[in-house]
Amino acid sequence: MAELKPDEMDYYDQEELVQIDYSPPRSGWMDTPVDFRPGSWIYPGKPRHLEYLGLANPRQWSPTDDDWQLPPNWKEIIFEGMRERLDKYRSFKIFMDCCVRCGACADKCHFFIGGGDPKNMPVLRAELLRSVYRRDFTTAGKLLGRFAGARDLTEDVIKEWFYYFFQCTECRRCSVYCPYGIDTAEITMMGRELLNLLGLNVNWVIEPVANCFRTGNHLGIQPHGLKDTLEFFADDIEEITGIRIDPPINKKGAEILFVTPSGDFLADPGTFTCMG
Amino acid sequence: MNVLASFCIVIVLALLAIVGVQLGGLYLLFGAVLPYVAIALFLGGLTYRVVSWARAPVPFRIPTTCGQQKSLPWIKSSRLDNPHDGVGVLGRMALEVLLFRSLFRNSRTELKEGSNKVVFGPDKWLWFGALLFHYSFLVIFVRHMRFFSEPVPSLTLLLQGLDGFFQVGVPVVYMTSFMFLAAVAYLFARRIISPMVRYISLPADYFPLFLLLGIGTTGVLLRHIVKTDVVGVKELGMGLLSFSPVASQDLHYLFYVHLFLVTVLIAYFPFSKLVHMAGVFLSPTRNLANNNRKRRHVNPWDYAVKTHTYQEYEEEFRDKMIKAGIPVEKE
Numbered sequence: 001m002a003e004l005k006p007d008e009m010d011y012y013d014q015e016e017l018v019q020i021d022y023s024p025p026r027s028g029w030m031d032t033p034v035d036f037r038p039g040s041w042i043y044p045g046k047p048r049h050l051e052y053l054g055l056a057n058p059r060q061w062s063p064t065d066d067d068w069q070l071p072p073n074w075k076e077i078i079f080e081g082m083r084e085r086l087d088k089y090r091s092f093k094i095f096m097d098c099c100v101r102c103g104a105c106a107d108k109c110h111f112f113i114g115g116g117d118p119k120n121m122p123v124l125r126a127e128l129l130r131s132v133y134r135r136d137f138t139t140a141g142k143l144l145g146r147f148a149g150a151r152d153l154t155e156d157v158i159k160e161w162f163y164y165f166f167q168c169t170e171c172r173r174c175s176v177y178c179p180y181g182i183d184t185a186e187i188t189m190m191g192r193e194l195l196n197l198l199g200l201n202v203n204w205v206i207e208p209v210a211n212c213f214r215t216g217n218h219l220g221i222q223p224h225g226l227k228d229t230l231e232f233f234a235d236d237i238e239e240i241t242g243i244r245i246d247p248p249i250n251k252k253g254a255e256i257l258f259v260t261p262s263g264d265f266l267a268d269p270g271t272f273t274c275m276g
Numbered sequence: 277m278n279v280l281a282s283f284c285i286v287i288v289l290a291l292l293a294i295v296g297v298q299l300g301g302l303y304l305l306f307g308a309v310l311p312y313v314a315i316a317l318f319l320g321g322l323t324y325r326v327v328s329w330a331r332a333p334v335p336f337r338i339p340t341t342c343g344q345q346k347s348l349p350w351i352k353s354s355r356l357d358n359p360h361d362g363v364g365v366l367g368r369m370a371l372e373v374l375l376f377r378s379l380f381r382n383s384r385t386e387l388k389e390g391s392n393k394v395v396f397g398p399d400k401w402l403w404f405g406a407l408l409f410h411y412s413f414l415v416i417f418v419r420h421m422r423f424f425s426e427p428v429p430s431l432t433l434l435l436q437g438l439d440g441f442f443q444v445g446v447p448v449v450y451m452t453s454f455m456f457l458a459a460v461a462y463l464f465a466r467r468i469i470s471p472m473v474r475y476i477s478l479p480a481d482y483f484p485l486f487l488l489l490g491i492g493t494t495g496v497l498l499r500h501i502v503k504t505d506v507v508g509v510k511e512l513g514m515g516l517l518s519f520s521p522v523a524s525q526d527l528h529y530l531f532y533v534h535l536f537l538v539t540v541l542i543a544y545f546p547f548s549k550l551v552h553m554a555g556v557f558l559s560p561t562r563n564l565a566n567n568n569r570k571r572r573h574v575n576p577w578d579y580a581v582k583t584h585t586y587q588e589y590e591e592e593f594r595d596k597m598i599k600a601g602i603p604v605e606k607e
Contacts (some may be wrong), residue, residue: 018392024475054582088577091331091560097325098555101481103466103473104378104402107385113394123476140480140547147281148548149478175340179378179406180552181561183340212585214592223593224600250603 006039022107024118028150030131034119034160036063042166045201050212057199063162068155070198075153079136081194084217086137092190095182096133099123105174105184111167122174122184125164129191132157165191217262223249229265231274279468282482286490286537291537294529306539307512308524314543321546322554329558335575337568340561347569358566364564373556376410379403402466409459412452413488415439416495419450423506423513445501457492460485480548487541494534500517502528 004011020092025032041063049060056077059069071077086093107113118124127149133149134141134235141150151157170185195201208218217223221229230247238244248254296302343354355364356371371377384399418435422428440448465484467477498504508524509531515521545551557563590597590604597604 020387020392020394022387023471029475047478056557080602084279087332087571088335090329090334090558094555094559097329098549098552099561100549100552101473101476101478102379102402102406103470103476104382106472106476108383113385118472118475121472121476127476138547145451147479147483149480172340175561177378177383179372179376179558181340181372181378181559183338184560186338186561216589223597223602227600228346252603 008020011039020114020116028123029119029127030146032119033156034163036159036163041163042204044200045199045203045206048205049203050199050201052210052214053206055199055201055206056197059199063159068159068200070155070158074158074198077197077264078132078153078158078194081197082136082245084188085193085261089186089190091183091186095126095187096130096137099126099130099182100179101127102179104177104179105182108174108177109184110169110171110173119160119164120167122182125168126182126184126187128157128160128164129187148267158195158198158200161191162195164201165195211261215263219262219266221262221265226265233271237275278477278479279482282479282486282535285483286486289487289537289540290490290494290533293533296536297529297532301525303523303525303532304521306536308516308521310536310539311516311542314539317543318545323552325546325551326554326558329555333576334560334564335577337564337566337573338561339564339566341566345566345569360567360570361565365563369557369563372562376407378402379406401462403468405459405462408455409463412456412459415452416450416456419452423510424517426510445500447503449500453492453496454501457489457496460488460492484541484544484550485550487537487544491534491537491541494530494537498528498530498534502530504528504531510550 032051044061044063047058047060049054057069057071061069085095101123103121103123105123109120109122109125111117111120112122119128130247131149132153134148135145135152136142138150140148140149144150165188168184168188170188172185175181175183175185207220211218211220214220219228227249230249234245234247260274261270264274293306296306331566337360342359343357344352345358346353346355346360353360356368358503359365368377380400380403382399382402384397386395386397387393388395415435418432419439421432422436436450439450439452442449442451464482467473467481467485505524505527509523512524512527515523517591587605590606594604594606598607
């Protein structure tokens with residue numbers, strides 16, 4: 001049998017997937033390196049999209065590479081990026097300082113409930129960032145280091161950030177249970193912004209963004225393709241109803257501007273909305 | 277490892293006080309100088325923290341919404357869980373600060389033994405332990421005001437009366453002393469017993485708990501076993517307040533251990549997670565009204581968003597547009 005790939009359904013063994021274990025590993029979380037298990041990470045943003053948007057460090061890379069080809073001054077970029085965001089967002093600052101690690105949020109995240117990876121407990125996911133914040137921005141962290149829960153910023157920390165900060169759907173359920181309202185959504189957003197400064201993005205985000213910016217729709221359909229699609233819809237309508245319509249595009253002086261979600265050009269039932 | 281290190285540090289601190297007072301005779305250092313330094317650090321550090329929080333803007337008004345938002349009059353909205361005005365926010369904050377409402381909501385997720393079923397259940401223990409700890413600490417704090425003022429404040433006398441209501445033993449046993457120790461012991465035990473909470477716990481989580489256990493234990497010993505000279509203690513307290521400290525040499529060394537651990541706690545406060553005391557009031561996800569649809573809020577540092585104009589679009593696709601028969605601005 002040919003070797004199965006992570007994007008093939010048979011690669012995943014159902015029985016194995018439902019085996020969840022909530023007991024954490026023996027080694028402490030600071031000493032447990034991230035394991036980029038195939039199928040558990042999102043493909044990185046392609047360089048041409050980054051170039052189109054004018055974002056930092058466009059290059060071909062993969063999370064499984066040893067060398068992520070970070071810019072030479074990457075530490076400085078993260079440090080400055082954090083400082084800038086701490087000055088811009090009160091929430092970020094307070095959320096970095098206030099957590100008491102009571103664990104109320106721990107079993108509220110669906111990534112943790114469904115997977116059992118302890119770093120997907122909201123408190124620990126935030127702690128990945130907080131530990132670096134303490135080292136660089138707090139007196140206690142500078143003086144006491146690990147005793148105060150601080151750790152150095154290394155490339156491994158960046159890899160960990162990439163792996164876990166994108167394992168958050170920004171649902172804010174943890175924030176409901178937190179006695180201080182600490183919102184992991186805001187924390188992972190900050191983390192993703194910092195990663196973006198180093199050119200670490202996921203293609204699921206960066207390609208639609210580049211497409212929207214360039215063509216006005218997330219699929220990257222160019223004007224002539226859009227016209228074809230609409231004509232195809234018109235054919236369908238004629239076939240079913242017998243009425244031929246001619247959808248005007250880019251018509252000057254039109255009284256009505258119809259904007260359909262860009263997904264409506266691609267898949268049912270959105271296409272029916274567009275036809276309607 | 278984390279536990280042991282934190283425990284050892286607290287023991288060393290206690291020994292430091294004993295050695296300093298018994299062998300070094302540093303009564304004034306432990307009785308006056310260090311407390312002053314600690315209070316200065318506390319006030320300065322906490323002010324710095326709060327000011328630095330308050331100075332950072334809140335660009336987006338995104339409070340946590342735990343209930344139906346206020347919209348049309350016939351849709352019932354949740355005023356406390358999704359406040360739309362100041363009154364709602366006040367209610368939400370009061371319940372949060374005074375009764376720890378978010379913790380009251382707490383639930384537990386478990387895997388059923390032997391199967392892969394996830395089950396959810398209520399879990400009020402953390403809420404109860406936290407509430408017990410904070411309130412008994414508050415009562416104990418107010419009770420201690422008797423050492424700093426003559427006449428003793430009436431609130432102190434009132435709480436003292438209630439606290440020792442059962443009049444057990446001489447001197448009277450205060451209920452909160454033991455509630456406090458039990459609550460701290462519980463908060464410590466859950467960090468050890470629950471594998472998840474143990475995994476997330478840092479030395480900085482165990483250290484304050486051991487410190488509080490040390491303070492509580494020495495406090496109880498001083499009152500019930502050693503029966504320290506309370507007049508001497510009051511002289512020291514009043515002296516501290518009037519900036520003419522007198523550190524008595526007749527006081528039991530355990531008193532200096534007690535005082536030194538409190539000193540460390542006060543000094544440690546603004547540099548640790550204990551700042552949650554102030555942070556809870558400033559958390560933007562709780563103290564803002566969710567009125568985005570009613571009122572416009574402008575981001576104070578709003579930046580110029582990079583745009584892509586129609587002209588640029590046409591420039592890129594003009595040939596294709598003309599070929600497809602789509603009207604263009606510039607032929």
